[in-house]
Amino acid sequence: MQILRLFILILLATGIAPTAAEVTIKKCQDASGTWHYGDYAAAECERAKITEIDGRGLKVDERAPPPTQEELDAKRDAATEAKEAKRVQARQRELDLRLLDTYDTEQSLIRARDERAAAFNQSILSDESFRKQLSDELVDLEAHSAKPRDLEILRQQIAEYDRVIAGKRRDLDNLLQRFNKDLERFRQLQGSPADAAAR
Numbered sequence: 266m267q268i269l270r271l272f273i274l275i276l277l278a279t280g281i282a283p284t285a286a287e288v289t290i291k292k293c294q295d296a297s298g299t300w301h302y303g304d305y306a307a308a309e310c311e312r313a314k315i316t317e318i319d320g321r322g323l324k325v326d327e328r329a330p331p332p333t334q335e336e337l338d339a340k341r342d343a344a345t346e347a348k349e350a351k352r353v354q355a356r357q358r359e360l361d362l363r364l365l366d367t368y369d370t371e372q373s374l375i376r377a378r379d380e381r382a383a384a385f386n387q388s389i390l391s392d393e394s395f396r397k398q399l400s401d402e403l404v405d406l407e408a409h410s411a412k413p414r415d416l417e418i419l420r421q422q423i424a425e426y427d428r429v430i431a432g433k434r435r436d437l438d439n440l441l442q443r444f445n446k447d448l449e450r451f452r453q454l455q456g457s458p459a460d461a462a463a464r
Contacts, residue, residue: 361454364447374451378444385437389430396426 368374
């Protein structure tokens, strides 16, 4: 405070200074706790709060310290997360509306699930039947010492059926998971309790 008064007295003595009430000085405290005074913020105080005081030592203004890089990063990350959450909510609303437009009751959704699953199962059974015929034919040809080329063709056909059947089973599992997830969401949207019976 003495430095401030001395500074004001020097300015007044030169006749170029305004009255004490009109003079303002900035002060700040750096990270090490040292106080700095001047007409502008000291370089040491770039990251500190700056207080502006008048000639009587009264605070007239105060500038908060600028945000740190960590604070700026956190703000950016929070904005990104909020934007993503908004996008996810909008997508969920769209899916909910589609679900409610597609099925009018829980039973209609269960019926659709069961019909799709039955179609998948029928296709898998059909492929398994063809695979069994090829497998029986392979056993027969091996017993009668068929040409190696014919045996290899049959093995490749059987392997292809195995691949197709495995793919259809995966698709069926995914279908059931999707339908069961839709069923759970439908119940939430309708406010009805979960069906205790296993389906």
